[in-house]
Amino acid sequence: MARVYNFSAGPSMLPEQVLKTAAAEMLDYKGSGQSVMEMSHRSKWFDDIIKEAEALMRELYKIPDNYKVLFLQGGASAQFSAIPLNFMNGSGKADYIITGQWAKKAFQEAQKYGDVKAVASSADKTFSYIPKTKAEDFREDADYVYICMNNTIYGTVYKELPPVGDKVLIADVSSCALSEPLDISKFGMVYFGAQKNVAPAGLVVAIIREDLLGNARDITPVMMNYKIQADAESLYNTPPCYTIYICKLVLEWLKANGGLDAMKERNEKKAKLLYDFLDNSKMFRGTVVPEDRSLMNVPFVTDDDELNAKFVKEATEAGLVNLKGHRTVGGMRASIYNAMPYEGVEKLVEFMAEFEKANS
Amino acid sequence: MARVYNFSAGPSMLPEQVLKTAAAEMLDYKGSGQSVMEMSHRSKWFDDIIKEAEALMRELYKIPDNYKVLFLQGGASAQFSAIPLNFMNGSGKADYIITGQWAKKAFQEAQKYGDVKAVASSADKTFSYIPKTKAEDFREDADYVYICMNNTIYGTVYKELPPVGDKVLIADVSSCALSEPLDISKFGMVYFGAQKNVAPAGLVVAIIREDLLGNARDITPVMMNYKIQADAESLYNTPPCYTIYICKLVLEWLKANGGLDAMKERNEKKAKLLYDFLDNSKMFRGTVVPEDRSLMNVPFVTDDDELNAKFVKEATEAGLVNLKGHRTVGGMRASIYNAMPYEGVEKLVEFMAEFEKANS
Numbered sequence: 149m150a151r152v153y154n155f156s157a158g159p160s161m162l163p164e165q166v167l168k169t170a171a172a173e174m175l176d177y178k179g180s181g182q183s184v185m186e187m188s189h190r191s192k193w194f195d196d197i198i199k200e201a202e203a204l205m206r207e208l209y210k211i212p213d214n215y216k217v218l219f220l221q222g223g224a225s226a227q228f229s230a231i232p233l234n235f236m237n238g239s240g241k242a243d244y245i246i247t248g249q250w251a252k253k254a255f256q257e258a259q260k261y262g263d264v265k266a267v268a269s270s271a272d273k274t275f276s277y278i279p280k281t282k283a284e285d286f287r288e289d290a291d292y293v294y295i296c297m298n299n300t301i302y303g304t305v306y307k308e309l310p311p312v313g314d315k316v317l318i319a320d321v322s323s324c325a326l327s328e329p330l331d332i333s334k335f336g337m338v339y340f341g342a343q344k345n346v347a348p349a350g351l352v353v354a355i356i357r358e359d360l361l362g363n364a365r366d367i368t369p370v371m372m373n374y375k376i377q378a379d380a381e382s383l384y385n386t387p388p389c390y391t392i393y394i395c396k397l398v399l400e401w402l403k404a405n406g407g408l409d410a411m412k413e414r415n416e417k418k419a420k421l422l423y424d425f426l427d428n429s430k431m432f433r434g435t436v437v438p439e440d441r442s443l444m445n446v447p448f449v450t451d452d453d454e455l456n457a458k459f460v461k462e463a464t465e466a467g468l469v470n471l472k473g474h475r476t477v478g479g480m481r482a483s484i485y486n487a488m489p490y491e492g493v494e495k496l497v498e499f500m501a502e503f504e505k506a507n508s
Numbered sequence: 509m510a511r512v513y514n515f516s517a518g519p520s521m522l523p524e525q526v527l528k529t530a531a532a533e534m535l536d537y538k539g540s541g542q543s544v545m546e547m548s549h550r551s552k553w554f555d556d557i558i559k560e561a562e563a564l565m566r567e568l569y570k571i572p573d574n575y576k577v578l579f580l581q582g583g584a585s586a587q588f589s590a591i592p593l594n595f596m597n598g599s600g601k602a603d604y605i606i607t608g609q610w611a612k613k614a615f616q617e618a619q620k621y622g623d624v625k626a627v628a629s630s631a632d633k634t635f636s637y638i639p640k641t642k643a644e645d646f647r648e649d650a651d652y653v654y655i656c657m658n659n660t661i662y663g664t665v666y667k668e669l670p671p672v673g674d675k676v677l678i679a680d681v682s683s684c685a686l687s688e689p690l691d692i693s694k695f696g697m698v699y700f701g702a703q704k705n706v707a708p709a710g711l712v713v714a715i716i717r718e719d720l721l722g723n724a725r726d727i728t729p730v731m732m733n734y735k736i737q738a739d740a741e742s743l744y745n746t747p748p749c750y751t752i753y754i755c756k757l758v759l760e761w762l763k764a765n766g767g768l769d770a771m772k773e774r775n776e777k778k779a780k781l782l783y784d785f786l787d788n789s790k791m792f793r794g795t796v797v798p799e800d801r802s803l804m805n806v807p808f809v810t811d812d813d814e815l816n817a818k819f820v821k822e823a824t825e826a827g828l829v830n831l832k833g834h835r836t837v838g839g840m841r842a843s844i845y846n847a848m849p850y851e852g853v854e855k856l857v858e859f860m861a862e863f864e865k866a867n868s
Contacts, residue, residue, distance in 0.1 A: 350748030388710030
């Protein structure tokens with residue numbers, strides 16, 4: 149079968165060039181006589197790969213020198229525990245903003261370890277907006293404030309950061325990672341599961357301000373201690389080497405395609421095409437308030453569940469796959485990450501127009 | 509360059525056929541129009557992959573029905589914490605046998621969570637043997653007894669299990685996984701990092717007796733709670749999908765090549781060739797007592813550090829790579845896992861004979 153346009157929320161499309169390079173290098177990486185899957189993580193070959201991945205990440209995100217870049221495992225869900233274990237070490241308090249299922253899971257997990265407050269939530273309207281917060285909403289002595297920047301399931305994104313003052317801000321940016329520039333210096337920690345914009349599943353990248361490291365609780369599992377991982381340069385034990393290699397290839401592709409400014413422009417253009425169509429359609433509508441719309445995840449519905457199901461089925465047959473909404477919310481969702489070409493969104497919009505015509 | 513014979517202790521050689529299949533399926537897995545790296549972990553495609561991997565694991569290891577098979581992340585080091593957090597839940601005591609660096613790390617990590625005793629150790633002779641234990645060495649009320657079955661760095665293996673009676677025995681079998689049959693019913697839990705015999709790095713397989721699940725401590729990070737992982741069939745969050753796919757390909761290769769009985773025979777033949785050479789050489793000698801020699805990891809030395817270095821260098825030039833011993837012990841080590849063909853060991857032994865002749 150020809151390659152499909154894959155609107156999966158994650159794992160998700162990778163640049164075709166990256167896959168071609170990976171296939172070509174599978175049995176012999178650059179004359180090493182080995183696959184990257186087979187080489188020692190202590191070898192010169194792999195050392196070059198992980199160092200290059202970090203250097204590209206620093207270059208693309210303009211990461212300040214006082215931040216560590218870690219390659220970790222366990223998904224965002226492992227960080228839900230690691231964050232309180234590493235950083236809830238002053239007052240033992242932390243403030244969370246609840247903008248969807250992932251923020252809520254992080255909040256619930258942190259309750260195991262301290263005094264956690266939900267300072268705002270958009271649960272009242274099925275997380276279809278980002279709640280506004282004021283400086284006084286946050287506790288003076290909170291060890292950190294936690295947000296989920298882009299909400300994969302609900303399709304919202306923070307266009308402006310909450311006014312946390314000089315409190316430590318921690319953000320899960322899994323589903324908008326490397327999709328546009330980000331001022332890392334505003335955060336204590338930024339992290340992302342790689343399986344959306346960056347690599348296959350099985351890798352988390354964490355960018356952490358150095359001065360926050362070194363105060364993990366005694367009960368912290370060794371693999372969740374960020375200081376230990378930082379001191380070992382992500383090689384405390386064997387890291388997910390092959391996934392880091394694919395990450396490096398994706399970062400090279402990003403750089404060759406103009407970096408994050410170009411990516412932002414391209415992502416805005418793709419999202420505009422789809423949102424404009426939704427705003428003008430009589431059958432389909434987006435579910436998010438316009439000011440908080442994500443560039444990455446675009447949920448939409450018709451007013452008829454059967455029609456939704458018919459749409460997903462026929463779209464799949466047309467090579468537009470994984471458009472079904474998250475199992476907890478239904479409807480449709482188009483995830484249009486970096487690797488989704490403009491033509492993929494064009495095809496989707498054309499298909500939606502035809503479907504609307506045929507079913508009105 | 510031609511493919512080399514890679515004696516790396518892990519990550520390590522994979523069957524060439526597996527790499528060829530992975531390369532061929534990279535852009536389009538079985539007509540899905542997607543790479544396995546790109547597909548949703550909730551898709552039918554991936555569901556088939558993970559179910560097939562589990563079924564093959566059960567078939568090859570003859571795993572009893574009352575055991576769960578989990579696909580996890582974080583390496584063996586994450587299990588060093590998860591094991592006490594999940595199972596040190598009765599007396600709060602656990603007994604460890606120290607047969608090398610990995611057993612020691614597991615032991616040290618468990619000290620965070622309870623009353624841990626080192627009941628035996630072979631540290632006195634640089635871990636060159638497996639210490640003998642008697643039933644009365646173990647504490648009556650220990651929640652479990654922990655061993656590292658095959659010691660990658662030192663090249664020892666348990667030929668007989670310690671006499672733990674009806675106590676729960678937990679074994680790290682990372683470096684001998686699927687290399688020969690194993691009676692799973694003798695263990696409460698068997699687990700292995702996949703990056704030696706089974707898959708690229710980034711995956712741990714844990715086989716756990718069902719009745720032991722469900723008593724994790726309150727402070728257990730959600731991703732380390734085996735009951736939660738078991739209930740979610742390893743899909744609590746996004747698993748390392750591509751690594752699980754390669755694992756499935758390796759298991760298919762194992763089955764096609766006769767399963768674990770055939771693998772044992774093949775591994776014994778390879779190891780015998782190398783050990784026989786070492787026992788007859790005047791320059792090289794193995795470092796492990798004969799009765800505890802591993803089939804997988806064969807450390808050896810000459811009596812001259814410069815000669816060791818020269819050997820490693822010239823072997824590398826001859827396409828026999830990663831023969832340097834672990835950085836903590838020096839000398840040489842040949843890891844001859846399932847995917848190392850007999851011809852690779854023949855080449856090594858031939859090269860050693862020539863080297864001995866040229867340098868005597």
